[in-house]
Amino acid sequence: MKITGAQSLIKSLEAQGVEVIFGLPGGAILPVYDPIIDSTIRHILVRHEQGAGHMAEGYAQATGRPGVALVTSGPGATNIVTPISNAYMDSIPLVVITGQVPTAAIGTDAFQECDITGITQGITKHNWLITDVADIPTVIAEAFYVATTGRPGPVLVDFPKDIAQTEVEWVDPPSFDELDLPGYKPQLDGDAELIEAAAQMMATAERPVLYVGGGILKARGAGALRTLAETTGIPVVTTLMARGAFPDSHELCLGMPGMHGNYTAITAMQEADLLVSLGARFDDRVTGKLDGFAPKAQIIHVDIDPAELNKVRRADIGIVGDARRVTEALATVSASKTQTDRSAWWAQLSEWQERYPLTFEPAEEGQALKPQAVIEALAAHSPADTIVVAGVGQHQMWAAQHWSYETPYTWINSGGAGTMGFAVPGAIGAKVGEPGRTVWGIDGDGCFQMTAQELVTARVEGIPVKIAILNNSYLGMVRQWQEMFYEERYSEVYLTPDVPNFVMLAEAMGCVGIRVDRPEDVIPAIERANAINDRPVVIDFRTDASEKVFPMVPAGASNSDVVVHPTQREGA
Amino acid sequence: MAEPFSGTTEHTPVSHHILSVLVENKSGVLSRIAGLFSRRGFNIFSLAVAPAAEDQRFSRLTIVVDAESAPIAQVVGQLNKLINVVEINDMRPDEATERELLLATVSVGEEGRAALLNSMAHAGASIVDFSANSVTVSLSGTPAAVDAFERHLEANYAPVEVQRTGRVALPRLNPPA
Ligand SMILES: Cc1ncc(C[n+]2csc(CCOP(=O)(O)OP(=O)(O)O)c2C)c(N)n1
Ligand SMILES: [Mg+2]
Numbered sequence: 001m002k003i004t005g006a007q008s009l010i011k012s013l014e015a016q017g018v019e020v021i022f023g024l025p026g027g028a029i030l031p032v033y034d035p036i037i038d039s040t041i042r043h044i045l046v047r048h049e050q051g052a053g054h055m056a057e058g059y060a061q062a063t064g065r066p067g068v069a070l071v072t073s074g075p076g077a078t079n080i081v082t083p084i085s086n087a088y089m090d091s092i093p094l095v096v097i098t099g100q101v102p103t104a105a106i107g108t109d110a111f112q113e114c115d116i117t118g119i120t121q122g123i124t125k126h127n128w129l130i131t132d133v134a135d136i137p138t139v140i141a142e143a144f145y146v147a148t149t150g151r152p153g154p155v156l157v158d159f160p161k162d163i164a165q166t167e168v169e170w171v172d173p174p175s176f177d178e179l180d181l182p183g184y185k186p187q188l189d190g191d192a193e194l195i196e197a198a199a200q201m202m203a204t205a206e207r208p209v210l211y212v213g214g215g216i217l218k219a220r221g222a223g224a225l226r227t228l229a230e231t232t233g234i235p236v237v238t239t240l241m242a243r244g245a246f247p248d249s250h251e252l253c254l255g256m257p258g259m260h261g262n263y264t265a266i267t268a269m270q271e272a273d274l275l276v277s278l279g280a281r282f283d284d285r286v287t288g289k290l291d292g293f294a295p296k297a298q299i300i301h302v303d304i305d306p307a308e309l310n311k312v313r314r315a316d317i318g319i320v321g322d323a324r325r326v327t328e329a330l331a332t333v334s335a336s337k338t339q340t341d342r343s344a345w346w347a348q349l350s351e352w353q354e355r356y357p358l359t360f361e362p363a364e365e366g367q368a369l370k371p372q373a374v375i376e377a378l379a380a381h382s383p384a385d386t387i388v389v390a391g392v393g394q395h396q397m398w399a400a401q402h403w404s405y406e407t408p409y410t411w412i413n414s415g416g417a418g419t420m421g422f423a424v425p426g427a428i429g430a431k432v433g434e435p436g437r438t439v440w441g442i443d444g445d446g447c448f449q450m451t452a453q454e455l456v457t458a459r460v461e462g463i464p465v466k467i468a469i470l471n472n473s474y475l476g477m478v479r480q481w482q483e484m485f486y487e488e489r490y491s492e493v494y495l496t497p498d499v500p501n502f503v504m505l506a507e508a509m510g511c512v513g514i515r516v517d518r519p520e521d522v523i524p525a526i527e528r529a530n531a532i533n534d535r536p537v538v539i540d541f542r543t544d545a546s547e548k549v550f551p552m553v554p555a556g557a558s559n560s561d562v563v564v565h566p567t568q569r570e571g572a
Numbered sequence: 573m574a575e576p577f578s579g580t581t582e583h584t585p586v587s588h589h590i591l592s593v594l595v596e597n598k599s600g601v602l603s604r605i606a607g608l609f610s611r612r613g614f615n616i617f618s619l620a621v622a623p624a625a626e627d628q629r630f631s632r633l634t635i636v637v638d639a640e641s642a643p644i645a646q647v648v649g650q651l652n653k654l655i656n657v658v659e660i661n662d663m664r665p666d667e668a669t670e671r672e673l674l675l676a677t678v679s680v681g682e683e684g685r686a687a688l689l690n691s692m693a694h695a696g697a698s699i700v701d702f703s704a705n706s707v708t709v710s711l712s713g714t715p716a717a718v719d720a721f722e723r724h725l726e727a728n729y730a731p732v733e734v735q736r737t738g739r740v741a742l743p744r745l746n747p748p749a
Contacts (some may be wrong), residue, residue, distance in 0.1 A: 011673070117600065121600075121603065122607055122608075122609050122611050126654075126655040126656075129599070129600075131599075146655060181655060183595075183596060183652075183654065183655050183656055183657045183658040183659045231583055306649050306652065307646065307649030307652070307653055309649075310643065310646070310647075311647060435740055
């Protein structure tokens, strides 16, 4: 059967099980949009290509399936560079297809030509320029295979217009096993001897910590993690990328470490004699000043990416493998080992937890809302399986700290790249992937203005997300740094409080807009929002601009110098 | 009067490793490798590319890497993540047999020719082209010998033009224990 290259592309995407594409058409990709009309794949028309990329990421993070975005050449392609970089930093399986000018025009500065494979070389796992119409099913299969296996990540396929218009005999794509990728062989099983040695090191450690990163979620390894933690009795910290991988309410859970982690999680890592890193990468936001990080700890480092081992911190035992498989194997081997008595360690941990819980001062009569209280109210009054999608800034940190994450894939954010504007499209993507669940975007007033227009997409496409804006009329996180490290010299961080009028803006986009100024109105507003399911809702929570995120490890400082909440400081 | 070439060298190579890298012959592969090196701050001393003898689908790159700019395991690890990189053989200098080719065109009149020929004979270089007042010579040898010969030419003849290929290397058959 002869079909066009464009049809071949759509058939190839169908063959990979794609159910939804986020995209926006244009000249070079035009031929591909025709067969979409006849496809089983749902296409969601975004208002900006950055939105398409982050929606595909939210979808992927919520479901574990690869997100797919389709855009045109030139500006369409460059508009999606930020999401690609975001997916690269957070290891999100993302397949981006860009239109390209016709093959003969490549290199001539043709209308809307841009070297997107060159631009994205450093921020994709791999990218392809299709040069032969017959290659389409294979390249698409390769793209999905590379994006979803090993350490997941973004890939890009650049698709010249003439190839879309060329006829070709359809041939079913090869299965993943049949692909010819001699340079790509992810190693899934950890080395048995190293696993034995690691389990032994764990059993004899007196002050061990399981340092769990986003890799455990990518590997669908939360169950294995729980078994390992319960088998060994070792406490768990979950990084910003791993919130939800281990229940916050579990007695072995110490919560989040890092720059805005809680005191106990940070200090447990500092004082540990063994860190067992499962799918984490010793990011600078976790380690603080590297020289001073966990000085007494031996390191067991488990990662599917061999280049992560010894990249930042030398591992005493480095195990290359899938985080779930290695964690399962560690649990199995650990089951027959006796663990050292760690009562002294637990006594110390409990003392820290009692002395330095996460805290904030509630609002007094007539004061603005406390952002932390808003998060806690949202958590308490939303369904247990609610998915939270955060922007980037103070609100993100409070959402990571003050919402108790009990199940995996309920917390989605932009960690490695810190992309303002992620929340609205990220939430839309998550809701598309999990339509039966409540999805709350928790956003800042600054972030919201970067991608708010996608609420039009949400309304028109029938994707009823809920967005809570923690509106402090500041680029709050930057303000916090200027307050603490630049003698309160506030430079270009003030956003006008009443412009835009977020309620009117929400309503202009077909959403319900609610404004909350007083503490007593918080819960009713949340309940009202949770009851609305036919359109998106935006709540403009007017919060206290002077609130800062604590604890905080100042940039460049050692984790031992963590700054706790003012009420917990010496003499307070 | 030019000094005769002694054939010995005091040259100590800076800390380097030789990576023999088998890559798929796909468009853009060199740019991917070069991009990776610059992006991650790894320094390359030299890079040589040739079709791989064993299989048309592959090319072999010999990359001499500054082992002080980054831990060599990190360089190898990051290179290995490139989908088109099939295999990497990492050699310390003492584990490798290295050769490099030099071409140099030097200005030399009638009077200097004898001395030039003398030093060439010591170094094992040969004449590949000549005119009334220039000679193009070639030398293949160890990088150290090529370094020494190049310095000798520079000191004595003000070479008009020097081209070096960068090294190629194979593992030594009897490596040090
Ligand atoms: C695209 C982008 N630009 C700039 C930054 C730097 N930045 C980090 S947090 C932040 C402030 C965010 O303000 P807002 O959304 O109001 O959140 P808040 O911190 O006030 O909660 C800025 C500007 C960034 N992370 N991303
Ligand atoms: Mg703000």
